Amino acid sequence: MKNDRLQIPVDRAYAHALGVTVICFARLQTVAISCCEALLPGYGQSAHLKSAGTVAADLVALSLATSERLLPLDFSTAAQEFMRLTLRRNALLHAAAASAPYGDQRLFRSGAQWTITIVEDLADEFVAAETALRRCLSAM
Secondary structure: OOOHHHHOOOOHHHHHHHHHHHHHHHHHHHHHHHHHHHHOOOHHHHHHHOOHHHHHHHHHHHHHHOOHHHOOOOHHHHHHHHHHHHHHHHHHHOOEEEEOOOOOEEEEEOOEEOOHHHHHHHHHHHHHHHHHHHHHHHHO
């Protein structure tokens, strides 16, 4: 029903941190897809059907298969970082919801809580990786 979500005790700061982090990753993935498209024209046409993990694997494979003379020096590193961050994003999005000691709902993975600080730090990593991939893309 409308507004049923409001029955779940999630504080606004936590929800905001999660939302910003999801948007930061979506931007990063969009740039990763653009890099794949630059190296393999037509890639973007089916990218919406691919998981982030598949895009990351494709980006790493393309970074290894493309002549180094055609790529920026740090492209392979940036592709590997996207792969690492995709796994971190998956850990966040596939976390379990549970009550924190003070009653609010939080996400937990392997017993560890995704705190606001950890979530915000991850968002910053996503933005740094996006910047690195954009730099590579502009050099292609």
